Amino acid sequence: MNYYNAMIRALHVLSTIWFALTVTGLAVAQAQAKDPLPSWNEGSTKRAIVQFVKQVSAPGGPKFVPSSQRIAVFDNDGTLWSEQPFYFQLVFALDRVRALAPKHPEWKHKQPFKAALAGDMKALLATGKHGLLELIMATHAGVTTQEFAAIVKAWTATARHPKTGRLYTEMVYQPMLELLAYLRANGFKTYITSGGGIAFMRPWVEKVYGIPPEQVIGSSIRTKFELRGGMPVLVRLPKINFIDDKAGKPIAINLHIGRRPIAAFGNSDGDLQMLQWTASGKGARFALIVHHTDAKREWAYDRKSSVGRLDKALDSARANGWTVVDMKRDWKVIYPFEKR
């Protein structure tokens, strides 16, 4: 080795050490200075979250969990975005009925379409499970997967909530956005496990929540592979494939992820089995319920609600020491647009 090479080597080693030291120093200083959950009020809820994340991500600690196993699952309706006065996907279905009505003159005289077209929610809900299912099939099937994604994208870009006047995708919870980012910054893989449609969520959740399509689990209808002029398409069929609710959630988690999450976040009895499944694994576990307690800034509801009812899961949370978010008390802001 000549003199020049030796000098280069020495400089390289020195610069590497120096770089590592400065980067480490800066990162530590930054981490100490910046609160990853600024929209969460100080208190027991925030402390419980931060403590869990620190414990599972501390190498060598007694509750350490390897990053590959740091799986966190989130319900969507009422947990990541609002769900009042009706599930937003139901609003989407009603808008689709109106858009498709000119091609279906018979709908004017036929339930559940008649009620949907009149905007008569009471009459619509009176058609029961069967009526709602018919509505979903008529508005969600009969197109290719690509066409449906484009329809959802167009709707989320324009449809606005009657109370706030905001896009539905703006009515997501700022504290939960921070929580998702905080978990990911600490090596977690964040998933959605929703009773809502998997194909209804995927077109927008990556942009809004930072969750890629392959980490979205939801209800689905069947699809059929077809060659159209030599080009393959997947056609959406009016047939239920899977309902991702209640006991369906752990079943779908097992099918899609294949390992048990260590953290689960929900807001209704539809999330109970997912929370039980998550909380009962070995090692550090975290189960959290978002309790809608803020009638002024959002909505207040739990045991008696027309949407996801929070009853058994609330009792279970109290019995098992799960974390319960009191939206009114724990959240500084509800929606991102309030920050401005």
Add this chain to the structure above:
Amino acid sequence: MNYYNAMIRALHVLSTIWFALTVTGLAVAQAQAKDPLPSWNEGSTKRAIVQFVKQVSAPGGPKFVPSSQRIAVFDNDGTLWSEQPFYFQLVFALDRVRALAPKHPEWKHKQPFKAALAGDMKALLATGKHGLLELIMATHAGVTTQEFAAIVKAWTATARHPKTGRLYTEMVYQPMLELLAYLRANGFKTYITSGGGIAFMRPWVEKVYGIPPEQVIGSSIRTKFELRGGMPVLVRLPKINFIDDKAGKPIAINLHIGRRPIAAFGNSDGDLQMLQWTASGKGARFALIVHHTDAKREWAYDRKSSVGRLDKALDSARANGWTVVDMKRDWKVIYPFEKR
């Protein structure tokens, strides 16, 4: 800012630049020096793979694909590991029949179990689809998901192939292991999409292929959520949930991943629709078929085989310019243990 701080800052900037330059230089030199596919012979197949990977991962290039969309799907039986003289999962099922037989004296006189216990493959296959299904259900259901994973782990740790005397998980293709690693090193997410059981693969594929459970797609039976003494379990039921073969593959890819892969790897007509679905997307695409041409080092079979038959997919590959691996010509070694 005082003099000392200014000096520290200047040094930090300089060291960062220096570090970046040396690291870049070293990485380039290393990449040039080290062949990522050492078990692949030089030739058109290897060139096609390397060219595709370089094109889609070159920022600013005309065929660049963002890393989040670099999804690659691999069939398993015959593509990542051998499948002769019978699918390895069928061998597992036969071993399970033998293990469970003492509890089922009636099996001695009842097909397909009688044939299975006698090791009479001809008689077993003669029981047809129905017989094989009954065999799978009797050997794959009736236990919890955790119990089944433990059974599979125990089997893969001990069962040996009659021809090579090796563990079945050692009979994976060394060139494909290198290909998986090469793709991942270039920002790809690698998935399995197999007709084999999702629960049969997940216990060992992470260790063997570096593919985590959440990136495994396969055939499945139904499961049921149950509380046993307050503890939730998922019980495996003797009921088909999904067959991940032929047109089922793009359907399952859409359900699990939610975006179209840009690269697909298969070896039989069961992979045709997955290859079509992948190849027909916009932008750079790669479709590859492993052709079993090496009777000496592995097995030679295609259009007339008792396992995955390669017939239409081979014609389609030729018509569409897909890449076809000639195992005898393209692979320096077949299995990892040959390297020693």
